[in-house]
Amino acid sequence: MPEGERIAAVDDVPELGSHLFTVEDAFTNEREAILVTCDEAPGVRAWLNNCTHEAQRLDRGDGVAMRNGEIICPKHGSMFDACSGECNNGNAAGTTLPSIEITVADGAVFLRDDNYEYLRDGGMDDDDGPDSTSHLSF
Template sequence: MDAFPLDAESAAGAGVSAALPAPGTALKALDAIPDPGGAPADYAPAPILIVRSGETVTAFLNVCPHQGRPLCLPSGRTLVSEGRFLVCPFHGASFDIATGACAGGPAGGSRLTAVPVQVADGMVVAA
């Protein structure tokens, strides 16, 4: 499937030059994502992190807007607080899992770059 480029503002803000997946692109099996928790997508052209908490499944560029560091550890482990907040392991910025809005820490006022996804037949796919 074709990919489409990030818009210039999102790419510049995230410090990423990549392409997002086209709708329908399979990114990860739902049962491979901890609940609550997250896991990197199986998609090489862009660093995408899929986050899950109950019925809520969202995805973002795997880049903290504070200093451009990954939001998951090298092992793929993702820090989730209270089942509602994704926490950057480097400086502790926290982001609302549903919206990507910064909820605290040094990235105040910023938000994660969302990647539209949906769940279909047990797979998380680009929407």
């Protein structure tokens, strides 16, 4: 069995959408993170659950919006490559989502990032997160 905390089975990561989980950073701050599918090995990537343009959650609890291998910000529509995290359009153009190091083994995804500790599946239990008044829908 690989080192690191098990996050989820690879099969639990939807092809279009995300698997939301919560981690804790070195300063004991809880952070939301997402697993998304990717066409490049190992087939899954992990990102912090925030748009780089502003503190906007990409997955608000019902999975990220995805199209053609890109994660779509629900507020302004910036699109991030699911494999590289890079954005080349919209308000977040020229930025890259902060990644979380993972490994895939035995059909499961494991947290391997020394900067984070896995806490639980699902998002943070707070009501203070950013909100959107966007007209966009997917």
